[in-house]
Amino acid sequence: MLLHDTGLIYGRYLRQSLRSRFALLFGVLMPLLYLLFFGPLLTDLPLGGRGSSWQVLVPGLLLQLGLFGASFAGFSIIIENSQGVVERMRVTPVSRLALLLGRVLRDATVFAFQAVLLVLAALVMGLRAPLPGVLIGFAFVALLTVSLASLSYALAMKVRTPQEFGPTINALTMPSMLLSGLMLPMTLGPVWLDVLSHLMPFRYLVDAVRDAYVGSYATAHMLYGVLVALGFTALAVTVGTRVFRTAGA
């Protein structure tokens, strides 16, 4: 039943995404601008890693895409709540977990698609990376999307108004982006900043994807990245399901 229901909810929201093709492409605009106008600045800078500057930047941009995109996923549920769609579904026998999973899997699909577009653009700009590494990068984007979208939906069910939701998400995403070293490796900075960034779960994901992009798959970074990504996803989906199960006032 969970599979059936998840598929059903997934289909409903995927059709919704496909209807707004503009939004589908627009999501990739911000990382694309970074790629075009920020990427070339890094070409000759010593970034401390192996490989080219693109192999450092593109993993960061991929996770930035997931971070900013998925964090705002909850907006759609605020609209649906005001239309009564969520409650209408919650009085049917549909699995509560499916109401969440169908949505977040849709989000993961959309962001994986945007990630592919971004990587294709990066290839044109000069990125060269091993295919398995690139695929591992997509998997991390998908996991990050699932976890952040779950939390975003949970928050949106709690706060209920766009006026509360938007500023809260902004306040959380900006420091997350800066502290996780999405743009530049945190190892370039002073020790305190590097230490602080280790408190940010996304730091481990970006380190892992950067390793994957230079073809190093059996590293400590990769291990921590996988553990953090899976743990964070499990936590976020649990929180999300709880909210969907009990959502009341």
Add this chain to the structure above:
Amino acid sequence: MAIISTAGLARTFATKRGPVEAVRGIDLTVREGEILGFLGPNGAGKTTTLRMLTTLLAPTGGAATVAGHDLATDPAGVRAACGYVAQSGGVDTQITAREELVTQGRLYRLSRARAVERADELARDLDLTGLLDRKCGALSGGQRRRLDIAMALTHRPKVLFLDEPTTGLDPGSRAGLWDLVRRLRDEHGTTVFLTTHYLDEADALSDRLVVVDDGVVVAEGTPAALKLEYGGSPDASLQDTFLAVTGRSAAPAADAAPVAV
């Protein structure tokens, strides 16, 4: 034969300003096949009660059974037996009525083919044929309401909960909706539990009325019995009866400041 019975059903919300008792303790029974009008002033706890009875909101006190299923221990059974139309309806304005109806059928675990069939059946029954391929947002208020009700009837529920179903409808659409509610009861034996602020509607449609105020039941009976008991005569208007029951006076209270001079 009671299809809904509640005992001390209560809900307290925790807010920043302390607990708010939206529903203090509702005791009521609804008989099978009855059209029950659930009345009360704004904020009396009508919608909260409805949301508890439809499993959307967990009660903080008391118990209830709906169609033989206990609210606390068998919410899935309650969901399978009842349909609910919220004040706001519950369809996505951007997609077609057909898509919403088919998805709703699938949410009730109908096969794809059966869900498509059921959408057509419901459309015929609720006079929506010809509108199925329109976006929900392009339907008129009355059409939209019929769609909302069609969605709630997908699984032929024994009990249908309607929260202010005719608010904002024109007189023609309202009359059509009343006919629909009566037909559901007469043809399918559906029990209808509806809230309304229109007392003519409650009078015309309900077999029995339950009046709540401040989160408790303050009166119940047939419209005629309530008029006699509270309005002083069987010919009293339900409006006067309602005001007498809830202690709300139509005339401004002596200490109330004038709203405008």
